[in-house]
Amino acid sequence: MKTTKITSKIAPPSASAAPSVTPAPHSPAPEANELLNDSAERLCAACGMCCNGVLFHGMAVQPEDQLRALLAKGIKTRRRDGELQFLQPCPAHVGNCCRIYKDRPQRCRAFDCRQLLAVSAGEITEAQAMIKIDEARKRSDRVRDLLALLGDERAHRPLATRCARVFTPPLDPSPQAETLREELQEAMRALQEMLAKDFRPSN
Numbered sequence: 001m002k003t004t005k006i007t008s009k010i011a012p013p014s015a016s017a018a019p020s021v022t023p024a025p026h027s028p029a030p031e032a033n034e035l036l037n038d039s040a041e042r043l044c045a046a047c048g049m050c051c052n053g054v055l056f057h058g059m060a061v062q063p064e065d066q067l068r069a070l071l072a073k074g075i076k077t078r079r080r081d082g083e084l085q086f087l088q089p090c091p092a093h094v095g096n097c098c099r100i101y102k103d104r105p106q107r108c109r110a111f112d113c114r115q116l117l118a119v120s121a122g123e124i125t126e127a128q129a130m131i132k133i134d135e136a137r138k139r140s141d142r143v144r145d146l147l148a149l150l151g152d153e154r155a156h157r158p159l160a161t162r163c164a165r166v167f168t169p170p171l172d173p174s175p176q177a178e179t180l181r182e183e184l185q186e187a188m189r190a191l192q193e194m195l196a197k198d199f200r201p202s203n
């Protein structure tokens with residue numbers, strides 16, 4: 001359970017002072033919040049996985065979202081399973097920064113991954129969270145490398161979608177492709193296991 005909301009998601013350098021924090025009833029002193037926000041900023045700048053299609057393939061549009069304005073800024077939507085969603089990888093995620101930080105969708109404002117929540121709650125240090133992020137990034141890079149070796153270069157699609165496509169028949173029957181698919185399956189399993197345990201919220 002969070003003790004304070006930490007503002008995250010990679011504001012571009014020019015907007016780094018913009019995030020505001022609404023202290024929760026039992027939140028730490030303002031200077032503690034500032035330190036947490038600094039931590040979140042560094043962690044998110046090193047990560048980006050909730051924006052780049054690694055953690056999510058989309059996020060639900062909320063009634064508070066200024067949809068027309070967001071579409072005008074290049075954000076894309078799609079209806080999936082009866083729900084209108086912002087697509088990921090997010091077009092606003094550029095150079096590991098959110099280029100529409102002040103106007104980002106509601107879900108982006110509300111989301112903190114497990115690493116941010118744990119830092120916020122004082123359960124782990126920023127350095128420990130950074131180690132997890134580093135490992136998760138290595139695992140997602142490994143998946144991308146294998147996808148590229150299997151001929152999939154669709155960087156604009158969510159990672160899980162790309163993997164599913166590689167396993168959709170007709171499959172390349174060569175022994176080399178078969179070996180690569182086995183390695184990809186294992187790499188994706190290792191990545192998803194870590195995302196579920198260390199990044200996705202429990203509910």
Ligand code: SF4
Nearest residue numbers: 044047048049050113
């Ligand atoms: S997954 Fe967590 S650390 Fe990574 S960018 Fe998203 S909120 Fe930040």
Ligand code: SF4
Nearest residue numbers: 051090092093098108
């Ligand atoms: S708008 Fe895009 S880049 Fe910005 S926080 Fe949301 S998902 Fe990330």
